[in-house]
Amino acid sequence: MAGNVSTKIVYQNCDTYLIAGLKKRDRINEDALRVVNSSRGDGLLEVKWENTAARHVLKYNVSNLTALSEYVKQPLTQERYFGILGQIQRILEYCSENSLTSDNVILLDPKNVFYDVEKRKVLVAYLPLMINMYKCSNLAKFLYKLHKNANIEGADKTVMEKYALFLEDNLKSQRDRSIGLTYNHLYTFLHDVLGVPMSSASIRVAEAKSGAGSKEGASKPSAPAQAEDQDHTIVVSKPKAADCAAFLKDSANREIPIADFPFTIGRKADNDLALTDKGTVSKLHAVITFEDGTFYIEDKGSSNGTFLSSFEGGREKIKKQQLNSGDTFYIYDIPFVFTVNTGDSPTVIVGRKNELKAKTDDLKKTGMKHIAYLLNTSSKEKVPIFVYPFTCAELSGIIISRENQKSRHSISIENKSCTSLSVEGDEVTIGESSSIFSGCNFLYYGISYTFYEEN
Incomplete structure (x- = not known):
């Protein structure tokens, strides 16, 4: 089963097919069908649409392909494994770019996702329906099942523990908040946290028009603005x-x-x-x-x-x-x-480390002294804090704030969207805050930082 769609593997005339059986009332979106059948190079399986008296049948030819659940059981390098995850992220991104809802990607069980060993390519099935009646995708559960079956040799233990924690946190967050893991979140974690090379920037927001005021009579942009480089932007x-x-x-x-x-x-x-x-x-x-x-x-x-x-x-x-x-x-x-916007927030291009570095360099050039800093206890690199509230791309999803109370002050760290944050050993869940102090230690996705105030 994929969602409430029945799926099975059948063998016909020396070919192998993944069959998805739909109800008769389900209407096929022929535009989506054409997109799918022109997208094998982008990771979608070609599909044939057949009618019977009682239902629609979608047939995906998976001849000479291996179920991903079986492929990952053989010894894989860490690089090859994360390359597979990157392909899955890109397939979901491609669907988004072509108005194909992620709910109709059959991505619940690794046995229904396939791998072309010769071309080293992941291929998934998509339901090209007019009305989306099913939910066949759950990225967090899919990746968790895949990870349980994976046989990774010579892996960096710290990296793999960090990734396993990321999956567990997303499963917990989904249960507690009904918010699922998206391809954007997966990209951010693989690229920005683990440093896995990715093939493209995953998010493009349609270009907004400059200047505040009325839109009356203004035309919409015809296409998304293009990413300026291959960084996550x-x-x-x-x-x-x-x-x-x-x-x-x-x-x-x-x-x-x-x-x-x-x-x-x-x-x-x-x-x-x-x-x-x-x-x-x-x-x-x-x-x-x-x-x-x-x-x-x-x-x-x-x-x-x-x-x-x-x-x-x-x-x-x-x-x-x-x-x-x-x-x-x-x-x-x-x-x-x-x-x-108070005018002091960098909202022009978001998420690019070179832009944030340039902003920090500009502050240094003015002679402005940082008032605190974060020390990465592994690399010994310092992240300067010039003003409160403080945010940065390296620690996206958290905000560090200072509140003055007469002759005293307090510092707090707020979790806005981070799925793995703990302060002095205590978990800080999304929406919660924790007081911190000079010399305080916290873990961000398993990376240890110490907060220090300057005298």
């Missing part, structure tokens, strides 16, 4: 930070600038924030507006609703509600933190 417009009225932060702590209004959010690619791989998101789901000096979030009649502050199954959907800096809103179950 979100490319947006280049208004100065002070020109962006506000910005959003997603669950991976990436910043998305809001340059003008109304700021649209939805599944269609021409939205300012396009969530094209999310079947639970409507074509135009919600908008952020600025009226008489106040920001608002407004649901545009979406099927699954917009929520403010928390996502709970029985909670009442909002229609239009005021947004304050620091509020979290949910596009069904996808969280975003809204922040009013």
